[in-house]
Amino acid sequence: MEATKRAALCAVCALSPRKYKCPACESPYCSVECYKVHKGSSNCIPKPNTAAATSTGSPLDRRHDKDESAALRALLDNPHLRSLLTEVDGAQDKATAMRLAMQEPLFVEFADRCLSVVAPAEGERED
Incomplete structure (x- = not known):
C-alpha cells in the first residue's frame, strides 16, 4: 500500500x-x-525511443505533418482567429474564454487541426 x-x-x-x-x-x-x-x-x-520517434518516421508521417503544418499556418493567417487566440490568452477566466471561443467554427477548426497533429485519430497514422 x-x-x-x-x-x-x-x-x-x-x-x-x-x-x-x-x-x-x-x-x-x-x-x-x-x-x-x-x-x-x-x-x-x-x-x-522518445528521441527517435520525434526525429524519424515514415515519409507518409512526415508528409502528414507538413500538410497539417501548412493548414495550421493558413488558419493562423486569419485575423479573426488571431484575435480569438489573443482574447483567450489574455482572459482572466481562461475556461470561460475557451468555452466562448469554441462557439466560433473557425476556432473549432483550429483546435481540431492542432489535435490532429499532437494526437492523430486512430488509423490516421500507422506507427
Whole structure:
C-alpha cells in the first residue's frame, strides 16, 4: 500500500500527487518548479525511443505533418482567429474564454487541426 502511495507522488519533491510526465524520460512531476529542478538534474535521461520517434518516421508521417503544418499556418493567417487566440490568452477566466471561443467554427477548426497533429485519430497514422 505504501509503495502505491509513493508511486502516485511527484518524483522530485515526493510530497504532491504527480500530474505530469517529463516528455524526455517520462518521470512524473507535480509542478513547473519540480519540472525545472528535474530538467536541471542528472536524473533526466531521455528514453532512446522518445528521441527517435520525434526525429524519424515514415515519409507518409512526415508528409502528414507538413500538410497539417501548412493548414495550421493558413488558419493562423486569419485575423479573426488571431484575435480569438489573443482574447483567450489574455482572459482572466481562461475556461470561460475557451468555452466562448469554441462557439466560433473557425476556432473549432483550429483546435481540431492542432489535435490532429499532437494526437492523430486512430488509423490516421500507422506507427
